Amino acid sequence: MLKTHNCGELRVEHAGQQVTLAGWVNRQRDQGGVVFIDLRDRWGITQVVVDEATSPQAHPIARDARSEYVLQVQGVVRVRPAGTANPELETGEIEVVAQNITLLNASRTPPFYINKEERIEEVRRMQYRYLDLRRPSMQYNIVLRHRIIKFLRDYLDARGFVEIETPILFKTTPEGARDFLVPYRLQPGKFYALPQSPQQLKQLLMVAGYERYFQIARCFRDEDLRGERQPEFTQLDMEMSFIEREDIMQLVEGMMIALVEGVGTNKQLLWKPFPRLTYTEAMEKYGSDKPDLRYGMAAVDVSDIAGKSGFGVFQTNVAEGRPVKAMRVPGAGAVSGTQLRKDTAELEDLARSAGAKGLAWMALPTDENDEVKGPIGKFFTVEQKLELFERLEARPGDLLLFLSDRCEVVYNAVDILRRTLADKLNLLDPNQFAFIWVIDFPLFLWDEENKRWDPSQHMFTAPMPEDLPLLDTDPGKARGSQYDLVCNGYEVAGGSIRIHDRAMQEKIFPLIGQTMEHAREQFGHMLEAFEYGTPPHGGIAAGIDRLAMLFAGAPNIREVIAFPKTQTGSDIMAHAPSPAEPGQLEELGIAVVIEEDKEDA
RNA sequence: GGGGGCGUGGUGUAGCGGCCUAACAUACUGCCCUGUCAAGGCAGAGAUCGCGGGUUCAAAUCCCGUCGUCCCCGCCA
Numbered sequence: 001m002l003k004t005h006n007c008g009e010l011r012v013e014h015a016g017q018q019v020t021l022a023g024w025v026n027r028q029r030d031q032g033g034v035v036f037i038d039l040r041d042r043w044g045i046t047q048v049v050v051d052e053a054t055s056p057q058a059h060p061i062a063r064d065a066r067s068e069y070v071l072q073v074q075g076v077v078r079v080r081p082a083g084t085a086n087p088e089l090e091t092g093e094i095e096v097v098a099q100n101i102t103l104l105n106a107s108r109t110p111p112f113y114i115n116k117e118e119r120i121e122e123v124r125r126m127q128y129r130y131l132d133l134r135r136p137s138m139q140y141n142i143v144l145r146h147r148i149i150k151f152l153r154d155y156l157d158a159r160g161f162v163e164i165e166t167p168i169l170f171k172t173t174p175e176g177a178r179d180f181l182v183p184y185r186l187q188p189g190k191f192y193a194l195p196q197s198p199q200q201l202k203q204l205l206m207v208a209g210y211e212r213y214f215q216i217a218r219c220f221r222d223e224d225l226r227g228e229r230q231p232e233f234t235q236l237d238m239e240m241s242f243i244e245r246e247d248i249m250q251l252v253e254g255m256m257i258a259l260v261e262g263v264g265t266n267k268q269l270l271w272k273p274f275p276r277l278t279y280t281e282a283m284e285k286y287g288s289d290k291p292d293l294r295y296g297m298a299a300v301d302v303s304d305i306a307g308k309s310g311f312g313v314f315q316t317n318v319a320e321g322r323p324v325k326a327m328r329v330p331g332a333g334a335v336s337g338t339q340l341r342k343d344t345a346e347l348e349d350l351a352r353s354a355g356a357k358g359l360a361w362m363a364l365p366t367d368e369n370d371e372v373k374g375p376i377g378k379f380f381t382v383e384q385k386l387e388l389f390e391r392l393e394a395r396p397g398d399l400l401l402f403l404s405d406r407c408e409v410v411y412n413a414v415d416i417l418r419r420t421l422a423d424k425l426n427l428l429d430p431n432q433f434a435f436i437w438v439i440d441f442p443l444f445l446w447d448e449e450n451k452r453w454d455p456s457q458h459m460f461t462a463p464m465p466e467d468l469p470l471l472d473t474d475p476g477k478a479r480g481s482q483y484d485l486v487c488n489g490y491e492v493a494g495g496s497i498r499i500h501d502r503a504m505q506e507k508i509f510p511l512i513g514q515t516m517e518h519a520r521e522q523f524g525h526m527l528e529a530f531e532y533g534t535p536p537h538g539g540i541a542a543g544i545d546r547l548a549m550l551f552a553g554a555p556n557i558r559e560v561i562a563f564p565k566t567q568t569g570s571d572i573m574a575h576a577p578s579p580a581e582p583g584q585l586e587e588l589g590i591a592v593v594i595e596e597d598k599e600d601a
Numbered sequence: 602g603g604g605g606g607c608g609u610g611g612u613g614u615a616g617c618g619g620c621c622u623a624a625c626a627u628a629c630u631g632c633c634c635u636g637u638c639a640a641g642g643c644a645g646a647g648a649u650c651g652c653g654g655g656u657u658c659a660a661a662u663c664c665c666g667u668c669g670u671c672c673c674c675g676c677c678a
Contacts, residue, residue, distance in 0.1 A: 030637095045638095121670080567672090
């Protein structure tokens with residue numbers, strides 16, 4: 001070893017010890033006769049003192065040392081002279097008096113600061129990702145991610161789960177996203193697909209009798225990127241046999257609580273056990289199947305009251321079956337008239353961008369004797385207003401927003417209004433975790449474009465037993481045995497009880513527009529497996545990137561992925577993707593045909 | 602596929618028609634300095650303002666296109 005201690009561990013009790021440290025120059029302070037070097041490694045920073053008089057060998061090297069030079073320092077630990085301790089440093093009580101310094105490697109001037117937390121343009125960070133990752137904040141994120149994964153592994157291992165690897169080179173998987181294809185030289189013209197998840201394989205492991213499986217699995221989906229989505233991402237993939245929905249939810253909930261409480265961050269659970277919302281409740285109240293419950297502002301149906309008001313839009317909509325929903329924004333009405341008009345105009349624009357035709361509002365005065373402000377107030381009788389306020393639990397100074405349209409439009413608008421208002425009103429505390437379960441999803445969602453039902457999760461999700469008859473009569477009403485774990489507005493895990501019966505599986509295919517022929521071709525091995533004693537089973541997959549992001553308090557998952565891709569799927573450092581060599585393509589029997597720019601070529 | 606933001610010395614920002622021969626901080630280079638820790642002092646170097654075109658007497662600044670990146674919708678659980 002080139003070091004006997006790391007740069008974060010030396011304390012007063014080490015005083016007098018001969019030590020060797022190695023690391024990077026975080027900062028160098030040249031005082032002339034004495035040079036201070038803050039030596040940094042993954043564990044911390046230790047001050048090295050180099051005195052010209054007592055360390056003639058080390059002094060010139062220390063003088064020439066620059067940021068990010070790699071040094072090995074041999075010296076003696078000493079308690080710092082009185083008055084020179086640095087309470088900012090964990091090692092601030094001591095310093096290492098250098099006897100010998102070896103320059104292990106020099107460094108060019110880095111393109112950005114390693115020793116200073118400053119927002120740097122992301123292109124630059126990605127171009128020099130190895131330097132970006134050297135920054136302490138990134139090292140914290142990456143190590144935190146490791147701790148999360150380690151915790152989950154240990155937790156599941158202790159409960160009889162077996163970690164099993166599944167292939168990356170596989171076949172199209174039924175998650176509904178676009179596949180990444182990998183051409184294969186030995187069979188020109190044929191392609192592997194990278195797994196969108198190990199879904200089929202983990203079910204087959206249940207058929208194989210492993211009963212409790214997990215894997216830290218890389219998944220691949222060729223869809224557009226977002227802050228929370230990368231083309232390759234990591235899931236904690238799990239599957240269990242002989243269990244019911246409740247068993248998995250309990251296990252995962254216990255695991256998440258233990259993780260939050262055991263992984264050593266300052267994150268607080270807002271509540272436990274985790275509340276459960278049905279999909280319908282989530283949509284009705286929050287307009288989203290992954291609502292952020294760190295704040296309220298739930299939508300409340302006021303169709304009955306609004307329909308009786310004198311406001312024509314509400315009357316017509318309610319008469320034609322379109323709901324009127326109201327949201328209470330605490331305190332947002334207690335501003336000047338000018339400000340109120342500006343705020344509500346902005347919110348109305350937002351609602352319009354979500355497809356709504358408008359946004360009505362009432363502002364409750366802070367003085368209860370004043371009139372309610374807002375253009376629709378006059379259409380409501382005093383009694384109607386009081387009824388509204390009571391239902392919304394409105395207080396003086398609140399702003400009430402009213403939306404009325406088709407359900408989907410109202411949901412959309414409620415969702416975007418809630419999220420925007422929460423941000424504006426500073427209601428988003430990243431240290432608070434609001435975990436909730438969303439259950440009772442519809443098994444299918446109608447795909448208007450292709451005029452068919454689409455599985456809302458995937459084709460192996462079992463219907464809720466009591467909804468089986470609906471498959472024949474009204475498939476849209478059938479609920480799936482699906483459960484999603486949501487935290488702070490992010491879906492962090494999703495799973496279901498699976499179909500383990502061939503007949504049931506074959507019943508699903510035609511409903512989702514799969515011909516039997518195509519289904520057998522793609523999934524024949526699954527159907528066949530179901531005939532050999534498949535146990536009832538189910539599972540869940542948790543997004544490790546999103547969890548790590550939440551635990552790190554990071555704004556996107558790139559901050560917790562060592563080498564992420566940009567929004568266009570590029571790796572700026574390595575310049576991937578890149579054209580293939582003609583010889584490689586020839587071996588694969590592939591010709592690249594790139595469309596010339598359609599018109600303006 | 603669509604909408605929006607951003608792109609100025611190495612880095613982070615300012616400048617948003619003429620006072621820009623582009624400012625500030627920091628980093629960088631040299632010299633001075635024996636208790637600093639965002640060290641300090643003095644001196645210095647460093648930018649065709651992403652790229653291309655246009656408008657104008659005059660463009661970092663306005664317009665169009667393009668490239669890159671980020672956010673959002675679609676897409677994706």
